[in-house]
Amino acid sequence: MPKPLQAVVWILVALVGAGAFGIIALSRGESVNAAWLITAAVCTYAVAYRFYSKFIAAKIFELDSRRATPAVRLDDGRDYVPTNRWIVFGHHFAAIAGPGPLVGPTLAAQFGYLPGTLWLILGVVVGGAVQDFVILASSVRRNGKSLGQMAKEEIGPIAGYTALVAVLGIMVVLISVLALVVVNALRDSPWGVVTIALTIPIAFLMGIYLRWIRPHRVLEATAIGIVLLILSLYAGKWVAESATLAPLFTLDGPTLALLVIGYGFIASVLPVWLLLAPRDYLSAFVKIGVVVALALGILFVLPPLEMPALTQFTDGTGPVLAGKIFPFVFITIACGSISGFHALIASGTTPKLLELESDARPVAYGSMLLESLVGVMALIAACVLTPGIYFAINSPVAALGTTAATAAVAIQQWGFTVTPAEIELLAQQVGESSLLSRTGGAPSLAVGMALIFSKVIGGNAAMALWYHFAIMFEALFILTTVDAGTRVGRFMLQDLLKHVWAPLGQVSWYPAIFISSAIFCSMWGYFLYMGVTDPLGGINSLWPLFGISNQLLAAVALCVGTTVIIKMGKARYSAVTLVPLVWLVMVTMTAGWQKIFSPDPRIGFLSHVESLKTVLAAGNLPRGAANLDAAQRMIFNDHLNTGVAAFFMISVVVILVASIHEWMQVLGGRKPAASTEVPFTPRPVAPPAAAAAVRA
């Protein structure tokens, strides 16, 4: 395309995007079509990718296709394998896209569709995609070093160790909150329980098939797995409709929590070929399939959004999550805008696969834009529900009471219209006994997806199947994070425990494996159980802790990125990482402070303790506590949560201070701006012999 024409096209894209933003931001009263959210998002991504990511690639890292990447230089056919950029893109996207970008935006819909949409779209282009890109580029220049190693080498040992311990803490909170989302989705739902439970034997079957029946035919085994998955959906329906079997699989929260903890333990000690690997193949397929289906569904139906742009809950009284729009929107939506966890992927497998250095831009920046779009679609799916239904599903029992009638009264008091009959009809349509207070986001997302999908295929009659399909897909996603996360957590724990007693570090000694797995499972299991038995729904205290911890990791990544940029002699461009870093520090510190010290007992852990003590002192039991022991445990849990939040805040401060100290040293000339990059090696002109041999 000739240059002037290109300029015209980009100006048009920018104008269309700005126009779409105008419509979604300024419309009041009449409902906005989802198409405008998608348009605003896609135009912003296109402009940011074309100009901002190019600026970072060209001016800061000077990415150079003539430089040999680690995959080319260290090619061993195992870890380091030069791979086509689109395959790396797919692989990287499948690794970063988990349940996070689905659940967070759904919960943030309580503030209205506008805050979440703006943070998803603007946060990703300035924050999340930049973080992923900078870390991937830094790691590629350092032979694929991990975030922890880079923190230690670039900033210093204190930052390195803090990052290591913080990652372990984050894993505990992450796994527990995701497990809580699954438990809440499956509570009292025989259909869901049977379908999800069947995914475990399906994985075993695939594992056995791959090992003994038709070894290494992965795609065959996966195809069989997908067929069985669909059958398990019907098996669940059949059980739910059977008067004798349904009660057997109607489980309450605490029972489900214990089952999920047991599952995590077993998954982390079994050989990976039997359970984890086949589940992952299945989940990667389903993940990409559902993302594409959701996009097509939204484009085909173009649903209007029922949720207003802003609700009154921006003032901090929200029933889904207590807390004001700042900082809590930015904590609730982590994945999709900026997610520290991605820094582990961008400095894990991906840098060892890049064939060309310049591929880092589409792979890291591009994948993250796509993940943000997934977040926007999840937000749309939540906002196509009427606000009355949305709050009936997502508010805890403490706010709604236990019947459709009390719920309708409570929701009407918030100013939204819903009747008990509507709530009951919808539950009946999706094949559940009740949808009330199914907190955690997964069920309301599933209802939204079922509404969209059933408009394309099947109509109202298919609502129940689509709902349980969506639940199955979310739970499959989440359980693959729970099992793989528990396994990795177990290894990290063993790495720490070996300093206490050396044999505990042996990764192939069964007593050490069992002990460390049991310790790690009981760590996240405790938080899960606490969340399940919390009368406020658990999500209210655990999801913000997860958001804070994830954003803490992002702060670590941005500190590493800033240090790298300064040491490259590019301090004049350091605002690229400093701006999102400053924002995240403000967000995490404010949120952490409020979670601990807020005078509102629904937000602050310490004031919640005070309110519990007041009730106890008056000789009563607090709501949700069956006896004095339970009340004491609630107080203990509040103190524990205070400790966790304080730990994350202290970690932020330690790493930030260590980083600023290092920057001052370098900028003040007291320390040479020495780069730890591997020196330039030219790329062989012909493609590597091995790659050519396979292509032939």
Added chain:
Amino acid sequence: MIAASKEAVVRTGPMAAVARVIRQIIGVPDYERYIAHLSAAHPGCEPISRDAFMRERLEARYNQPGSKCC
């Protein structure tokens, strides 16, 4: 064991290429690539069996953070 001796035949054609791309995206270890690398870069080396390769790659993948996310 039977599995170790029975190596899958490397197939060609568009379907095989599509299957290869899908396998790489969902993260199936690439044994053909490993064999090709060994024969090109270390011609004297005895490659490990497909079974051993798969087992080693899967262990490595699930033992460290960095291959999976929330």
